[in-house]
Amino acid sequence: MKKKRKIWLLSIFSILMLIASACGQEKNSSTRADAKESDKTIRIGYQKFGTLNILKSKGSLETHLKEVGYTVDWTEFPAGPQLLEALNVGSLDFGHTGEAPPVFAQAANAPLVYIANQPANPSGEAIVVQKDSPIKNVKDLKGKKVGLNKGSNVHYLLVRALEEAGLTLGDITPVYLPPADARAAFEGNQIDAWVIWDPFLSAAELELETKTIRDGEGLVANREFFLTTDSFAGNEEALKIIKEELIKADKWIEENPGDVAEFLSPEIGMSVEALEKTLKRKEYGLEEISNTVLDDQQKIADTFYHLKLIPSKINILDASADLKKQ
Structure with a gap:
């Protein structure tokens, strides 16, 4: 009798363990699903x-x-x-x-x-100078400091504009600055020209009365x-x-x-x-x-x-x- 009872208890224990294991697997599965959803x-x-x-x-x-x-x-x-x-x-x-x-x-x-x-929006970027700058065109940039954001869309505009004027990047001094820093440098006359895109371009045109010497028309798609x-x-x-x-x-x-x-x-x-x-x-x-x-x-x-x-x-x-x- 005791032997039968022992076997019966072991069977119940095994069943409970299986149920617990199944519940654990279900919980883990639910947790994985929740994690996947949250990802x-x-x-x-x-x-x-x-x-x-x-x-x-x-x-x-x-x-x-x-x-x-x-x-x-x-x-x-x-x-x-x-x-x-x-x-x-x-x-x-x-x-x-x-x-x-x-x-x-x-x-x-x-x-x-x-x-x-x-x-394409070629007029949405340009090379600008101060309104009273002696620089009249891109050729006049030779030997000058030109501010721009390195690797941005205006980098290509500058390359193409210089090429059109018979110049290269080696003929100027590029000054690589993000827009906010470039504007400060431009206003402080630390750079001679600024290559910039909208809406920074529009803001400069209105607030600083800049002079555009070349925009992207006919040069770049932008x-x-x-x-x-x-x-x-x-x-x-x-x-x-x-x-x-x-x-x-x-x-x-x-x-x-x-x-x-x-x-x-x-x-x-x-x-x-x-x-x-x-x-x-x-x-x-x-x-x-x-x-x-x-x-x-x-x-x-x-x-x-x-x-x-x-x-x-x-x-x-x-x-x-x-x-x-x-």
């Missing part, structure tokens, strides 16, 4: 001015991404090179820059993928690009929502430049007039990456390699979303 965060980098900034302010992207289980973590950057460095080290999943930063980033083996672009990483490029559902919301935000900006300027002014610390001027001279729309756009990017890459601004030749197609899908 569905899209880290988006944005700059002081741009469609992504508006999209962040409107809050509509978070609403629609939440429907498919994603949250959004926003980080502001002073310019494209810094944003793409964060993307390169794995701190970002999505962001936007001008045309030159992706070239420098790809040359540094950043795992970037072109997703979409906005139309497109804004939206990029992601190799690892995030497969999240087609999330990227589709982001592009749809960018299109909506872009349309709203185009139709309401005055309201957008008033809204952004206190947020980014620029005058309504400067922001409205910028918004009225930019081109709108979101375009799929085309062969023409990739060819233009390849020309920039080849130019930078020839000038030894990047260490090796790169193939822009290696960062094409279409190629990644193959």
Whole structure:
């Protein structure tokens, strides 16, 4: 009898252990699922001015991404090179820059993928000098100090403008500064010219009464690009929502430049007039990456390699979303 009771108790114990084990597995499975769900965060980098900034302010992207289980973590950057460095080290999943930063980033083996672009806007960047400067044209920059953000879209503008004038980067003294520091240097006459993009350009034109000696017309495209990483490029559902919301935000900006300027002014610390001027001279729309756009990017890459601004030749197609899908 005692033997039977012992066997019975052992059987009950075994059953209880199996139940406990099953519960533990279920709990662990639930924990893993919760962890997986919590990992569905899209880290988006944005700059002081741009469609992504508006999209962040409107809050509509978070609403629609939440429907498919994603949250959004926003980080502001002073310019494209810094944003793409964060993307390169794995701190970002999505962001936007001008045309030159992706070239420098790809040359540094950043795992970037072109997703979409906005139309060309060559008048949205320029080389400016003080209103009373004796510098009349780009040829007059020989031997002068020229301020710019290294690796940004205006880097290519400067190269092309110098080339057009029969000069090279070796004929000037580049002073590499982010926009805020460059403006201070420009106002303090520490640099002779400043190569800058909107909305900083518009602000300088209105507040400092600068003189433009060359803008991007006929030289550069000056497109804004939206990029992601190799690892995030497969999240087609999330990227589709982001592009749809960018299109909506872009349309709203185009139709309401005055309201957008008033809204952004206190947020980014620029005058309504400067922001409205910028918004009225930019081109709108979101375009799929085309062969023409990739060819233009390849020309920039080849130019930078020839000038030894990047260490090796790169193939822009290696960062094409279409190629990644193959």
